[in-house]
Amino acid sequence: MGKPLSGKVSVVTGGSRGLGREMVLALAEAGSEVVIASRKLAACEELAADVRAETGQRALPVACNVGDWAQCEVLVDAAYGEFGTVDVLINNAGMSLLYPSLDQVSEAMFDKVIATNLKGPFRLSALVGARMAAAGSGSIVNISSIEAAHPEPLAVPYAAAKAGLEALTVGLAHTYGPAVRVNTIRCGAFDTDIAKAWPEGLRAELARHTALGRIGVPADIAGAALFLASDASAYVTGATLALDGGFR
Template sequence: MSLFDLKGKVAIVTGSTRGIGEAIVHRFAEQGAKVVVSSRKADSCEKVAGEINAKHADHAIAVPCNISDKADLQRLVDTTMKKWGKVDILVCNAAVNPYFGPSKDLPDDAFDKIMSANVKSNHWLCHMVLPQMVERKDGSIIIISSIGGLRGSPILGAYCISKAADFQLARNLAVEYGVHNVRANCIAPGLIKTYFAKALWDNPDILEKSTSNAPLRRIGMPDEIAGAAVFLASPAGAFMTGQQLVIDGGVTIA
């Protein structure tokens, strides 16, 4: 068996109709996993699930979900359980950032939305899948955080706070559930060429500032994060828990 084999595994990936999440569901299916494609828009979910099933028959289902709605998250888990009977892998990828600017001007409602969607929703969803992971003594939770959680920012302050909180969420889950052979880790990407981060890479001045001192002198691509998710979900990552895997082209060490 390959160290990266995911045959027989079932994975839920939130925010998986574009960017990093989409790359992850494609790569999980490529390694044999059954995947649940989920984001707000049903047509987008169906499109990605259809593309996966065209290559890997009966490996994907589409379940639209608003991560800020607790009942909707429960429906996501219940639908997966009804279809495939378990959840081996959970990837909390969906996130929001409705505000771009200095913290002194951050509206209260924007701060609340960021913390609710990026932290509380992950907490909810993790605890919805954990009981059956504990029962089977097997599970991998992966939270897509950010190097923003490791650094201060003059324009993404609240988002960075939420991503730092995600690191701690993974650590707490790792400590609580490691005895049941359930692992929890974070991936901390640097600047990746996704629609979500377009405000950063589409601005030539910001892009230059972000890459000029980076050892690799470029931003990343979604597939370069998907490979790390495969590692953390597979036997290759079986001894890793409570950690943050930084993938940023070297930005944080330069």
């Protein structure tokens, strides 16, 4: 099959663990050089070493809290400073906060969830999308959640942010098209670090609601990410790809 992303440069936020880590490794295996961004630099550095050893691709670790616009600018400057271009941006960083009831969600909690899941992807996409458009090509992939369409009582701010992210996808596709394609992967329940905090029985309950009878594993995201990052999806933009095992 070859390496569909040979010579390309990909930036992945929230890239040091979970779904982000899986996408970083898949992109590198497909021939892309990678920029690995997350809040913890040591974790990014560790994965960057693995990428170099396992794939031979260049990997740049960058500490970045995407909820901070200034840090978004530092990340973009670092990527272009090191590689001279960005061909793929995957806005994967996300977070939700637990709360006992909606009336006890503080302004700081709400702002933090919106900043990480929506404000950061907006700023990064604006900075990188404009440069992609000027260069004549690029792909932006936003990682959303089934919460955007099926909000749970204990994740309402997160669901609202992810719904906004999906709206952002469509707006960006029209803003930066035809040169830049912008798409969403709407993820279902995945067995990542977050799943360790699930209450007993939730894993089985979620699995029962899927046509495939199981929750996702990190490797399940690789094919979808490569499809949207590469020319295999040349006529796909402004779209939302459900990666949820047939959840209902």
